[in-house]
Amino acid sequence: MDALTIALVGNPNCGKTALFNQLTGARQKVANYAGVTVERKEGVFHAPSGRKVQVLDLPGTYSLEAMGPDEIITRDICLGRRPGETMPDLIVCVADATNLRLHLRFVLEVKRLGRPMILALNMMDAAKKRGIWIDTARMEAELGVKIIETIAVKAEGTAALVAHLDSNIAPHVPEVKESGDLHTDVRRILDASVVMPQRTSLIDDRLDGILLNPFLGIPILVAIMFVVFQAVFTWAAPAQDFIEASMTWLGVFVTQTLPDGLLKSFIADALIGGLGSVIVFLPQIIILFFFILILEESGYLPRAAFLLDHLMSKAGLTGRSFIPLLSSHACAIPGIMATRSIHDVRDRITTILIAPLMTCSARIPVYTLLIAAFVPERSVWGFVSLQGLVLFGMYIIGIAGGLTVSLVMSAFRHDKSEHPLIMELPSYRMPHAKNLAIGLGERAMIFMRRITGIIFTANTLLWVTTTFPGKPEGATGPAIDYSLAGMIGHLMEPIFAPIGFNWQICVALIPGLAAREVAVSAMGTVYAVSGSDDAAVADQLGHLISSQWSLATALSLMAWYVFAPQCLSTLAVIRRETNSWKMVGITAGYLFTLAYIFAFLTYQIVSRLS
Ligand SMILES: Nc1nc2c(ncn2[C@@H]2O[C@H](COP(=O)(O)OP(=O)(O)OP(=O)(O)O)[C@@H](O)[C@H]2O)c(=O)[nH]1
Ligand SMILES: [Mg+2]
Numbered sequence: 001m002d003a004l005t006i007a008l009v010g011n012p013n014c015g016k017t018a019l020f021n022q023l024t025g026a027r028q029k030v031a032n033y034a035g036v037t038v039e040r041k042e043g044v045f046h047a048p049s050g051r052k053v054q055v056l057d058l059p060g061t062y063s064l065e066a067m068g069p070d071e072i073i074t075r076d077i078c079l080g081r082r083p084g085e086t087m088p089d090l091i092v093c094v095a096d097a098t099n100l101r102l103h104l105r106f107v108l109e110v111k112r113l114g115r116p117m118i119l120a121l122n123m124m125d126a127a128k129k130r131g132i133w134i135d136t137a138r139m140e141a142e143l144g145v146k147i148i149e150t151i152a153v154k155a156e157g158t159a160a161l162v163a164h165l166d167s168n169i170a171p172h173v174p175e176v177k178e179s180g181d182l183h184t185d186v187r188r189i190l191d192a193s194v195v196m197p198q199r200t201s202l203i204d205d206r207l208d209g210i211l212l213n214p215f216l217g218i219p220i221l222v223a224i225m226f227v228v229f230q231a232v233f234t235w236a237a238p239a240q241d242f243i244e245a246s247m248t249w250l251g252v253f254v255t256q257t258l259p260d261g262l263l264k265s266f267i268a269d270a271l272i273g274g275l276g277s278v279i280v281f282l283p284q285i286i287i288l289f290f291f292i293l294i295l296e297e298s299g300y301l302p303r304a305a306f307l308l309d310h311l312m313s314k315a316g317l318t319g320r321s322f323i324p325l326l327s328s329h330a331c332a333i334p335g336i337m338a339t340r341s342i343h344d345v346r347d348r349i350t351t352i353l354i355a356p357l358m359t360c361s362a363r364i365p366v367y368t369l370l371i372a373a374f375v376p377e378r379s380v381w382g383f384v385s386l387q388g389l390v391l392f393g394m395y396i397i398g399i400a401g402g403l404t405v406s407l408v409m410s411a412f413r414h415d416k417s418e419h420p421l422i423m424e425l426p427s428y429r430m431p432h433a434k435n436l437a438i439g440l441g442e443r444a445m446i447f448m449r450r451i452t453g454i455i456f457t458a459n460t461l462l463w464v465t466t467t468f469p470g471k472p473e474g475a476t477g478p479a480i481d482y483s484l485a486g487m488i489g490h491l492m493e494p495i496f497a498p499i500g501f502n503w504q505i506c507v508a509l510i511p512g513l514a515a516r517e518v519a520v521s522a523m524g525t526v527y528a529v530s531g532s533d534d535a536a537v538a539d540q541l542g543h544l545i546s547s548q549w550s551l552a553t554a555l556s557l558m559a560w561y562v563f564a565p566q567c568l569s570t571l572a573v574i575r576r577e578t579n580s581w582k583m584v585g586i587t588a589g590y591l592f593t594l595a596y597i598f599a600f601l602t603y604q605i606v607s608r609l610s
Pocket of ligand 1: 010011012013014015016017018019029030031032033034035036037038058059060061122123124125126150151152153154296297429435
């Protein structure tokens, strides 16, 4: 059988990407709010007969008739008018069975394109649970389009769709016999084929009554975030202790078994000392994402946007900036890409400029290393972990910093018009354990890939520059002082002395430009190389800095990391999304300036006080 090309189209949040992932085994981002997919994605799978099916996942759109950029792209792809894009043999229109009044309208618009299509009636599990009864055969007759029921989040939920794609049934162009008025046609089809329960969304209404309550909403939001950061410290501790102990054991093992020399130094200092000091943060990252994924899947996040809209518009942002800024807490890169859904250019630029201020997961190793080293492990008011509280504070400082920058930018604006937030609130949904597991696996993989990729590379280069040139004959100081990195560190020291950074930190900041966690692995290596007669030093970075640094230095470094744009990929994505080197210059310039100013103030104030 010939290969088949299909395109998944539909309203936002109907499950296109979930379907795409289920069919092709891909791991594209899925979440319970509109506008998750911002870029077309292609995948392939082989149906049981061996037929090759090429699948295209597209961003959701509410209509094909409006003239927005997303609508035009989707329509052009369906019609094969987009240059460089092959026309799909079959359009698979995806609709949410629990929200047919809205979604059928889109189906009718797609039908008007006059291309071969079928309808994937998705979320059938959720529809059944809500007591929505659908006579699919009748709907198929009324609509004139082949309908296949799917449950995109279950493996067997797409079997019927795959079987259909695998069959020899020629793609069918539906006949258009509608009255022309979409609203009337949707009503006719629904009346004929769907029986709605008396109250479809009792649970949603009840939950919204509490979670969106004008008095309770914000306190509940703050409480949720607070619990998340508490958990990051308290739950992760046992796993972290275990990883730390394993690293220590490994360090001792290597020092005792390998002969002295470069290989031993590389393994002990760069690998165990450097990478080992980052890997201990895996449990914390997994726990943070466990909560983020639950919030994403449950449908709570757009409600948080709704709650914060007022506050954000006061700071010169729109509610539309919420999801990009929220994604930036995982990583600024997808966050900046998500700003494509902000149509107002200035709102978009403001959001891009402040996205790097949101506390991304790459900062977790830096913050938690310093917090664990300097904040005592005790509880306040009996039950709150002080360390968790400080971490929570770091997130708040990042957000407050971003809002302040946006406020300052909006003061320079002439056009003060506000755009009201129009946003669909999705139904609440119980997160699937399997989806959660996949999502967490994915995050763990990303973290491990960074360790074996960018962190490993930067760290190896650092090890080379800290090892060579070697110590000259008869020299008395530690070898690292004579190395290239040591010399650069000492040269930089005067510039960073006013903010309290010693030369080891200066050395770590350079490879740390590549990515934030690199600074932690780099410090691991620098300290390991400096004290190479004692290998156990390598995996005790936290203990080491707590005894060697002042509190002022630690806090100053944390302040630096709130602002400093120490991430080349973020700058690269800003260049790509704004198509302007000037914007990259502005972002990097203003962030480094703020970083220096705040680190300076922190260091000077704290060292006077303590
Ligand atoms: N219960 C249930 N949930 C589903 C089903 N299909 C998708 N979901 C959930 O619905 C939400 C939206 O799914 P996505 O695949 O991200 O939706 P999308 O159509 O790609 O959305 P955009 O990319 O924003 O256009 C996610 O929370 C999915 O887990 C289904 O068949 N049943
Ligand atoms: Mg999607």
